[in-house]
Amino acid sequence: MTSTSCAITDVIFDFCGVVLDWQCRAALEGRYPAELVDRICADDDPCGFFDYEDRMDHGELLAQVLPDVECEQGKELADIFADYIARYDDALPRMIPGMEELLGDLRKAGYGVWGLTNWSSETFHFAFEKFPQLERLLNGTVVSGVEKKFKPNADFYELALQRFGLDAGRCVFFDDTAKNVTGAENVGIRAFRFTDADQARRDLESLGLKF
Structure with a gap:
């Protein structure tokens, strides 16, 4: 790791769209008529599924x-x-390509690797059951549905920092949603909008991380 006073020591990741591929459609296709699945999964959420899940x-x-x-x-x-x-x-078909390797490389290099996710307390267990490697890849995870705090609100990031014993200035956060990136920056965490694992590696390297 770099020796400067502001060196990054810990990396925090969102889950869905960053570590795990989440696809509502994947849980519905083949069980319900295609036109109904299209309507449920439409971007404007006419059936409210995304809103109801957000409440959870x-x-x-x-x-x-x-x-x-x-x-x-x-x-x-x-x-x-x-x-x-x-x-x-069924809505979690795979880990995002390259992320298992990235998280593993960070752990091997001695960095703390953490999860911070907006996820229901009733469905979060599926992530670790389907992808048990997350147990060894992550030092710990804070879940919104358990804590009843959520991104992009400052108190959720602050809870994670306190729970994990982290200094905001020595952390970097990845999320695929712009407002959640801004939320992290507002509490002093450096943050990047996630696009893919290769870009995340470049973003980390730009901060001096060696792994």
Whole structure:
């Protein structure tokens, strides 16, 4: 590691879209009509799936959200949403290419490697069950649905720093969402918008990390 006083010692990663490939469609295709899957997964979220899942990421439980799904979207879509949550591992088809190697290289080089994710307390376990290598690749993870704090709010980053015993100025954070990158920068963490593992390596090298 570099010897300057502001040398990076720890790297914090978002999960979905950074470490893991998350695809709502992957959990629905082949089980429901293609046109219905297209509607559920449309960018403008006409069926509300992304909004309902966001509520769960913020700490609500399925039992709290599901009545609203049925009231607003009807019983058929409520049943599909419940099925989607029950089989959430199907929405996690793979790790993002190159990320297992990147996290492993950072650990071998002596850097702390951490997770900070907006994710439901009821579905987060699927990540470690489907990809058990995460247990050895990450020193620890803070989950919004458990803590009822979430990105991009400052208190969620600050909780992670306190929980992990980290100095914001010696950390770098990767997220695929711009507002979450800004949220990290607002608490003094250097941060990058994630595009792929190769770019993340270049970003880390630009800060002097050697791994």
